[in-house]
Amino acid sequence: MASLIMGCGVSIKPLEQPPKLVTAPEYIRIKFDRITNQPVLNLISTAEMDDRAERLLEQALLNYKTMGFQHITAPSDRRLVRLKHIFDRVHNYSHLKDSPIKVVLIENPIFQAYTFGGGAVVFYTGLTEELDDDQLAAVIGHEIAHIAANHIAEETSRSLVNTETGYWRPHLTGFYALNAEMEADQIGLVYATLAGYAPDASVTFWAEQSDHQGHDMLNPFADSHPTYQDRAKYLQENADKLSRLPRNISEEKRQELMLCNPIYCKQ
Numbered sequence: 001m002a003s004l005i006m007g008c009g010v011s012i013k014p015l016e017q018p019p020k021l022v023t024a025p026e027y028i029r030i031k032f033d034r035i036t037n038q039p040v041l042n043l044i045s046t047a048e049m050d051d052r053a054e055r056l057l058e059q060a061l062l063n064y065k066t067m068g069f070q071h072i073t074a075p076s077d078r079r080l081v082r083l084k085h086i087f088d089r090v091h092n093y094s095h096l097k098d099s100p101i102k103v104v105l106i107e108n109p110i111f112q113a114y115t116f117g118g119g120a121v122v123f124y125t126g127l128t129e130e131l132d133d134d135q136l137a138a139v140i141g142h143e144i145a146h147i148a149a150n151h152i153a154e155e156t157s158r159s160l161v162n163t164e165t166g167y168w169r170p171h172l173t174g175f176y177a178l179n180a181e182m183e184a185d186q187i188g189l190v191y192a193t194l195a196g197y198a199p200d201a202s203v204t205f206w207a208e209q210s211d212h213q214g215h216d217m218l219n220p221f222a223d224s225h226p227t228y229q230d231r232a233k234y235l236q237e238n239a240d241k242l243s244r245l246p247r248n249i250s251e252e253k254r255q256e257l258m259l260c261n262p263i264y265c266k267q
Ligand SMILES: [Zn+2]
Pocket: 007, 008, 009, 010, 142, 146, 180, 181, 184
């Protein structure tokens, strides 16, 4: 297993220019999260987020090309076929099932996947080739969850407010990032489980990381990501809740559970 483990890594670069506020009324209106129905601060429209993410992805692909990391696009490439197959299954049981999401696979030995918050997720072969199908489904669910839960837009919104008060904090860091990681883990677990993948796959994975790494002294993301041990613990608790669901669930029931289940519910 690679020594550098992010599991997801919402990898966000600072923007040269903060995104525009949508409108004045949007600025002061609290929205309600589409997954949890909790009030959230989100000043950025979906269209603007998608546009911004598209530009960042284009830049990232140019950078990969410059650095000699291949963008794998051949439809017959077995690595891409496998990734897309699992991605499509998990995506179909997410809040974004009707929104297209690009799957970008980069030939790179680093263990990482990330999203810019719009309609794309980037995976490195160092991650996809390391994980079995159930574990990869959990990572895919996690990344889709970051987009579905508007984590990047919400953090950017906080940064905008901070800018107004003279404190610019462009990265996903600290307490908010920790909560966002845990939320994405749990939402992603639901997506992957409803798609038919083993709910305890991510538990096993993070427990192994904890054993291998001896943990957080070596975790460069310890300030903004849950510890491996914590991650395994709360994922186990949530996997237990999901494993009590009946095995044979109808398609209609699966879609209902995507909206309301033992981990979160929006009625
Ligand atoms: Zn994440």
